Structure formats: C-alpha cells, structure tokens
Amino acid sequence: MALNVVIMAAGKGTRMRSARPKVLHTLAGQSLLQHVLQRAAALQPQRTLVITGHEAEQVERHVSATAPEVRCVRQQPQLGTGHAVLQASPALDASAGTTLILNGDVPLIEPATAQALATACGGERLALLTVTLDDPTGYGRIVRSADGTQVQAIVEHKDASEAQRAIREVYTGMMAAPTAALQRWVAALKNDNAQQEYYLTDIVAMAVAEGVPVVAASAADETEVLGVNSPAQLADLERRLQRRQAQALLEAGVRLADPARFDQRGTLACGQDVEIDVNCLFEGTVSLGDGVRVGANCVIRNATIAAGAVIHPFTHIDGDKDGVTVGEGALIGPFARLRPGAVLGREVHIGNFVEVKNSTLANGAKANHLAYLGDATVGERVNYGAGSITANYDGANKHRTVIGADVHVGSNCVLIAPVTLGEGGTIGGGSTISKDTPPGQLTVARARQVSLGGWTRPKKAPKP
Structure with missing residues (x-):
C-alpha cells in the first residue's frame, strides 16, 4: 500500500x-x-x-x-x-x-x-x-x-x-x-x-x-x-520504556538483580546466563557473551564482551566510534576505564584505577593497579606494574609503545614512546625508559640512590 x-x-x-x-x-x-x-x-x-x-x-x-x-x-x-x-x-x-x-x-x-x-x-x-x-x-x-x-x-x-x-x-x-x-x-x-x-x-x-x-x-x-509535554512525563516514559526493555531481557533468560535499576539506551545483545547487577547503564551497541557478569554501577557503551568475562563494579567502558573488545574470561575493574580502541585478549586482567585507550593486550596480560596504557601493543602474559604509564603524546603527535611477550614492567615506570621492550625483559621499578630495551634482560633507568648526612629539613620562618 x-x-x-x-x-x-x-x-x-x-x-x-x-x-x-x-x-x-x-x-x-x-x-x-x-x-x-x-x-x-x-x-x-x-x-x-x-x-x-x-x-x-x-x-x-x-x-x-x-x-x-x-x-x-x-x-x-x-x-x-x-x-x-x-x-x-x-x-x-x-x-x-x-x-x-x-x-x-x-x-x-x-x-x-x-x-x-x-x-x-x-x-x-x-x-x-x-x-x-x-x-x-x-x-x-x-x-x-x-x-x-x-x-x-x-x-x-x-x-x-x-x-x-x-x-x-x-x-x-x-x-x-x-x-x-x-x-x-x-x-x-x-x-x-x-x-x-x-x-x-x-x-x-x-x-x-x-x-x-x-x-x-x-x-x-x-x-x-503517551506524549511528552513536561519533564515529569518524559521521566515517566523513560521508566516505562526501561521496564519494558528489562522485561524482555528477563524473558530471554538474563538475570537482572533489580529490573527497576537498569537502563538501556541503545541495543543490548546477551548470551546465556548473563548476570547484571544494579544501576548499570548500557549505551550504543553492546554485546555480552555467555556467562558474562556485570557488577553494580557500571557504564558500558559500544563494546563487545566475550563469554565468561567479569566486569567488576564501577567500571566505565566507552567504545565511542572505535569500540572496545573484551576477550573471554577477562577480569575488568573495579574502577577501571576502557576507552575507544581498547582490545583485550583472553584472560586479560585490568584492575582498579587502570585506564586503557587505543591499545591491544594479548592473552593473559595483566595491569592490575593504578596504571595507564595508551597507544600500546602489549604481548602475552605481560605484567604491567602499578603506577606505570605509557607517555604516548609529545605535545603534537601520538606515538606507540610495543611491549613484547612475558615482559615484566615494575611499578612507577614511564615508557616514553615510541619505544619497544624486548620479549621476556624486565624493567626495574621507577625507571624512565626512552630507548628500546633488549629481550630477556633487566633494564634500569633511574638515578643512583644516595643519602646525605648533615642535611636538615627546611623550617618555616618564625612569625613576626
């Protein structure tokens, strides 16, 4: 017609x-x-x-x-x-x-x-x-x-x-x-x-x-x-729509801890035995594989999360236009942030207060605490220490860091891109790395520790 x-x-x-x-x-x-x-x-x-x-x-x-x-x-x-x-x-x-x-x-x-x-x-x-x-x-x-x-x-x-x-x-x-x-x-x-x-x-x-x-x-x-003529009517319609979407997920077998505290602003595809805790927000296009568990208070936008992955509470995943991919069995969070272009392999661990952007982490890589990985390629089984960062921006351009398989990066390291860390190498804690490192060796780049006798701490001048 x-x-x-x-x-x-x-x-x-x-x-x-x-x-x-x-x-x-x-x-x-x-x-x-x-x-x-x-x-x-x-x-x-x-x-x-x-x-x-x-x-x-x-x-x-x-x-x-x-x-x-x-x-x-x-x-x-x-x-x-x-x-x-x-x-x-x-x-x-x-x-x-x-x-x-x-x-x-x-x-x-x-x-x-x-x-x-x-x-x-x-x-x-x-x-x-x-x-x-x-x-x-x-x-x-x-x-x-x-x-x-x-x-x-x-x-x-x-x-x-x-x-x-x-x-x-x-x-x-x-x-x-x-x-x-x-x-x-x-x-x-x-x-x-x-x-x-x-x-x-x-x-x-x-x-x-x-x-x-x-x-x-x-x-x-x-x-x-129902039409919308006031903020109150808009809020009422939002809750009606969210209840409808939550009911559809429940009927499909998704376990929602509380359907009244669930928000979907886009499309959400779920496999079997998916569990979603309270106050989670899904935006854009999101796919959750079989057995995925999402903890409370997470925000997930434009992301594909494979089977068995666990997204711990208060994690923020924002794929924007480039998307985010989380591999099977990965553990993310709590309080982690995955930004556009983050691609995580199987059983990758991204812990609390770790941020990943435009970076690929191969199977089994771990960054468990207080770290930043931007514009990086990380090999299998890498252990990336607490407080370490990739210094990927020189003020005008972004540069890439390549970390070979089985590298151990100690705590509080700065990797100044572009730089490559050879496979199996170890970077001593507190190092600032600005040149490529050889495979299988310990690399330390920090000043020698000294103690100065007779030194006194400055004191405040007495008040007049």
Whole structure:
C-alpha cells in the first residue's frame, strides 16, 4: 500500500521549560523525534515529511543528520494542527493513497500499530488511533453515535463540555486519511474556536458530512501512545520504556538483580546466563557473551564482551566510534576505564584505577593497579606494574609503545614512546625508559640512590 507519513514536530513545548525544542529531548539515549522517524521508516513509506516550527533550523539539522532522506516542511507561524498539515499538503505524494499522521512527541508508537492504522484507512476511510485512559486530561475526546458504533467527532479538551470531558476514550493525535480527501479537508478548515486555531480534528465532521466512513483503531498499550509535554512525563516514559526493555531481557533468560535499576539506551545483545547487577547503564551497541557478569554501577557503551568475562563494579567502558573488545574470561575493574580502541585478549586482567585507550593486550596480560596504557601493543602474559604509564603524546603527535611477550614492567615506570621492550625483559621499578630495551634482560633507568648526612629539613620562618 502506497503511504505518506507526516510527523508533527513544530510545537514549542512550553511546559518543558527548556531552550531545547521538545522533540529533541532524549528518551533512552535518542531524541523523541528520532524514535518516531525510526518507527516511520519501518513502514517503508513513499515519502516522509517532518513539520517544523519552533527552533525549526535546529530540528531540521537533527533530521538531516539522523534521517537525510526525510523532507522538512516549516509551519510559520504555528496556528494549530490543521494549519500544520496544510503546510505539508502540497508536498504529499499524490500517488500514495493513504497519509499517516504521527506526532514527534509520541516516541513509542509500535510500527505494527501504525501499520494497522494505515491499513484501517485503506485509502478510503478516515482512521483514528484511540486509547482509553484512566485520566484523559488534555486529550481530545472521541464522541460516538448513540449506539457507539460510529465516530462522530473529536472534541478538544479545552472546548469540551463537562459531559464530554467524562469520556475516557481519547484521540491520540494520530490518524490515517485518504490523501486526496485530506488535502481537500485541511484547505477548508476554519478557526472559529476558543483558541482561534485550525484543528486537524475538525476534519472528522467533514468526513461525516461527506459520508466518508470514520473508524477507530485502538492501541494495544497505553505506553505507546503517551506524549511528552513536561519533564515529569518524559521521566515517566523513560521508566516505562526501561521496564519494558528489562522485561524482555528477563524473558530471554538474563538475570537482572533489580529490573527497576537498569537502563538501556541503545541495543543490548546477551548470551546465556548473563548476570547484571544494579544501576548499570548500557549505551550504543553492546554485546555480552555467555556467562558474562556485570557488577553494580557500571557504564558500558559500544563494546563487545566475550563469554565468561567479569566486569567488576564501577567500571566505565566507552567504545565511542572505535569500540572496545573484551576477550573471554577477562577480569575488568573495579574502577577501571576502557576507552575507544581498547582490545583485550583472553584472560586479560585490568584492575582498579587502570585506564586503557587505543591499545591491544594479548592473552593473559595483566595491569592490575593504578596504571595507564595508551597507544600500546602489549604481548602475552605481560605484567604491567602499578603506577606505570605509557607517555604516548609529545605535545603534537601520538606515538606507540610495543611491549613484547612475558615482559615484566615494575611499578612507577614511564615508557616514553615510541619505544619497544624486548620479549621476556624486565624493567626495574621507577625507571624512565626512552630507548628500546633488549629481550630477556633487566633494564634500569633511574638515578643512583644516595643519602646525605648533615642535611636538615627546611623550617618555616618564625612569625613576626
């Protein structure tokens, strides 16, 4: 079925009390509008239009960056929902028999629900998406015929009588209409109402007058049709979405210590027998292999963690664009930090207050305490001492450190890159290494220890 999708994203969002356009506020790591765009794309429409208005340039830049194939249409000034669709009307694909209208601040509409709404229209009927709410305040009420079979009108909350406000079936702001009829109807809208705005909902009466059937499709879940108008509503929707995601993981066999203290802002793939403790945050694309255990209060972003690895509490893994890879059986943390380009082999140990960036550690390598490895290639079974660092930046360029297999680096060493440590060598504690070291030998680079007799510690001058 040929389909247009129109997404309403022109509103100011006054109740958000923010300089940021409402549709650009984030839910589970993505903007509200981005959620809607992804769901619209799943329907494979002929054309998708986003109606912008408040802070239009900012919203349009976001659309261009996240969905470059989508066209934006401006509504200036904002004179109501009907006026918004009127601005998009000339840009609709006339060959698409159905136009689906979605809201940019209703982010969790399921593609299946949107598809069902478009199907209910079928290019011939006006189809409204409705839901029954315990508290319908703020929503347009669905007014039906006496026998309840026909939709006769939608009455906005501001214009509804007390009797109409008692109706709990509400219009969600989403509809599907025959494209040609929609273009004709929005051109005929009037603003003779309390707000002097052009309401899209007034096309219901026009359809009834023309004998066009008006049907209602019901959303299966209240959460998928809830809009965001305030920080409180955004926070509520965040928790609803996180509970939904946590429930899906539980049903797949993941052990969550407390589903209420879990946050997923991206995609999370888990193998069998994965355990996740409380207050963990997953962002971007994360994969956890069989038997992975993640301790409390960890942040993991864009990372692949192989089977049997243990991520101890308070570890921060941020792969950014380059990603992070943790090998089988590795032990990470607590209080460790893995940055972009960290690639760890099997049974690597990264301990407390160790930072790794753009470095490869081969199987069995260990850096257990208070260390930094940046732009380094570390061989198998290397033991990297506490307090040691790779000095990889000369003030202008980054340089690489290569540490051969079975090297032992003592505590508090500085490895000034570019430098290579030969296999099986030992670096004495406190050494500053600026030249390549031979394999199998002890290398020490530090001043000889001396003790000075007769030396006295400086004293503070007496106060006048």
